[in-house]
Amino acid sequence: MKFNYLAVIGVTTATIMSCTPAKKEYASYELYPVRSGSLTEMEYTPVSTKFSLWAPTADEVRLMLFEAGEGGHAYETVPMILGEEGTWTVAVDKDLMGKFYTFNVKVNDKWLGDTPGINAKAVGVNGKRAAIIDMKATDPEGWENDRRPELKSSADIILYEMHHRDFSVDSTSGVKNKGKFLALTEHGTLNPDKLLTGIDHLIELGVTHVHLLPSYDYASVDETKLNDNKYNWGYDPQNYNVPDGSYSTDPYNPSVRIKEFKQMVQALHKAGIRVVLDVVYNHTFNTSESNFERTAPGYFYRQKEDGTFANGSGCGNETASNRPMMRKYMIESVLNWIDEYHIDGFRFDLMGIHDIETMNEIRKAVDKVDPTIYIYGEGWAAEAPKYPADSLAMKANVHEMPGIAAFSDELRDALRGPFNDDHKGAFLAGLPGGEESMKFGIVGAISHPQVNNDSVNYSQAPWALQPTQMISYVSCHDDMCLVDRLKSSIPDITPETLEQLDKLAQTVVFTSQGVPFIYAGEEVMRDKKGVHNSFESPDSINAIDWRRKTTNGDVFMYYKRLIDLRKSHPAFRMGDAELVRKHLEFLPVDGSNLVAFRLKDHANGDSWEDIIVAFNSRNTLAKLSVPEGKYTIVCKDGIIDSRGLGILYGPEVSIPAQSALIIYK
Template sequence: VESMLHWAEEYHLDGFRVDLMGIHDIETMNAVSKALHAYDPHIFIYGEGWKAGDSPLPDDQLALKANTSQLNSIAVFSDEMRDAIKGHVFTPDAAGFISGQKGLKESVKFGVVAATAHDQVLLDSVNYSDIAWSPRPAQTIIYASCHDNHTLWDRLTISRPEASEADKIRMHKLALTMVLTSQGVPFLHAGSDFLRTKYGVENSFASPDSINQIDWSRKAEYIDVYHYVQELIKLRKAHPAFRMRTAADIQANLRFLPTEDPLLVAYTLDGAATGDDWSRILVIFNGADQAQTFELPENDWQSIVEDGQVSAIGLRKYSGGKTEVAPNSALILRKLN
């Protein structure tokens, strides 16, 4: 407690990530939160809600993901959404939703609602959890990659070696779209907005700078991806429907639409009820390698995100009925009337 407070007071750190937070007890983590927030209520604390091995303390006393509701103003990583997006973290050649792996729809939906309770999520089909462990979206970190394990780009290269660069870029954009439009706290690995690579090295703690450094030349090479992510961040900041504050708000105002295909997830956001300028928003994720048909509700719609492009002022207009969602991409529309 004293060490973390010292870092805040002397070095003005405004955020702390706790590695293997699950080996710490709940009482200590809450003491950390109390001390830090007494000094600065805006400090953000988050951590890994798992442990590396056995602990002398029983699980119900540890700061594990399942005990998030007992943690005060501390957020936890959702490994359910991470692995639903890209595939099992310790199986490098495993595909995820973005790269065509079926059977992950409920895990994606669990991530979309930030691991909060939702009557349309089938918990018995979620990859790692059978409980809605998050009491509120601010305590859920939604992400696809971090410093551990392969970068998202390297993971796609390993799990889909036959895919073209253009196809992998589509998958990569879809992953970051899912992160930046889900409820909860979005987390981006530095450099993922221009396809960061560690050249296939998974655990790079002992690797030289040539592996771990951010290669800024990739920003120029993949400037389209950079701008795409930049615009998604602006979109999220501008529209509170993508960042509801309570589990009750999510339950009431985010509703999934029926889709038969296991690689198609669709839901609506009630913008009017969340103070958004857009009265209704429709979000569709297509993880398949081919276009899929979706029946739009009977309204006039304007696409904001479509086939790897994003524009806050709109891309195309639709009038309901059947439409195609491009392969490995998101289609996000706002209601016009």
């Protein structure tokens, strides 16, 4: 039944959709109705725009129409009508292109305040109002022909974690669109010494995936004051399905951020690089004023026994992925980023807050589109979530989530030292005790007969079914970057030793069977001046100084050749647990701070028959017994050359201090 509200509210073209009985009271959140079909909240045509909002406990819902993305008052207020499945709808029969809108929900006689909805696809400056635009018009030229680069196996992935500002904002980057999405579309950018920066640097380095720190619309940076250089990593979700305006060239124009994000993805794809989006569905920036809370109070968050908000994120709230509408929302959001923006992978922040079933449903939905889209996350939470531990997507439960990976803090902390003490070192500092945890990481967190899990830090059992479910890394945006951590844990470290240990650390990462991951700038030995948590430090702390590519050219070349070595030799990326158990054999060593393994019998079809890899963090030469034979050296003394650096003969070889040795038959 349709109503014309001309006589009532003076809106000449408002058409109200189906009218059904008033809202219901629900005994628990589990009994809330689930909206079938898409959660789309705005469907535009030049003749009529339909608005809908899932707000099952609302007394009333109003649609507010605005001329601009900020400032001024609504020029029309349109009542909405409650229909099926707790969804309120209204159609406005006029051309609304270029207008902005919000919803205002009344619950228990209280108006909750304006919200762009939970599912806005375009917004004005600072994301307070949703925008009505033509999404098709945001497609860059040739977008319909954009294809994700080929990926034969997840074992072939090399992840490069990047923050937009860090990567290009420094004057030494040579980039025009500094700190913007468009920075990654500029070819030919150079540092002051004419060395490649920007996207050409990524191509030169050889990474396969760029992992972008949160790039959706987040709340902590005021898009109207970008000249203030306010910085944040972006783990402050506001609108999950819109690119952030601070990385666009015009945050006031809703179409610009969308088009420029797509141009960035398109440029990376043309360069042969896939794009991973860091997604933060586990919490929102604020709670009472969030879009979720202003739409269906309480529903989208977990609560403690006393009714207060649970805080598994450590940020004031934790979302309830286990509730059907939150689960549905997450799945649709991921699929939207794939469909609209051609995203190739997702990194889930504090994945351990989400439930296993939701993560598996996301994997299942993504597989229907493209099973090569990679999904991984942090297998932990900041505090214990309010949900049964055995049902959470924690690292220990990764074996229950085939096709989803998690970061290995076992390998990370075995190399650099514990996450809760920046001053304490581990293997890289020459301290004993981390060798078994390194072995755990080298095999990819799978079951292996030579790994004594009782001696592994954090995990006393393998948690991965396949090695591609483990992310191998030594540092990321969180905590200190590698250079700072080495300086902090080895106070008297010399520049020479710093370089040696930096190379040693990454050699472990890239010769392990997990999926390797590096933090942007590590390849040029970036530092953050010792800042442990730089999430809102200024550019002077976070920006990569691209002159370091000149001064640390030797380190960059080592990383580049290390990546090439992994790409060229499938023994380092078998991607199958049975193959790893069959072909990867740890060699016996005398004493501590020495770990060695053999990749035998043309592992994974490799052209090299036997490969020996050894890591020595002692400050003295180490001896290692190996099978007899003639070996070609490809890595020694901080130099890598697949063509060969010389010849060694078994049954005993020497590994120089604080370095890696790789030899093959």
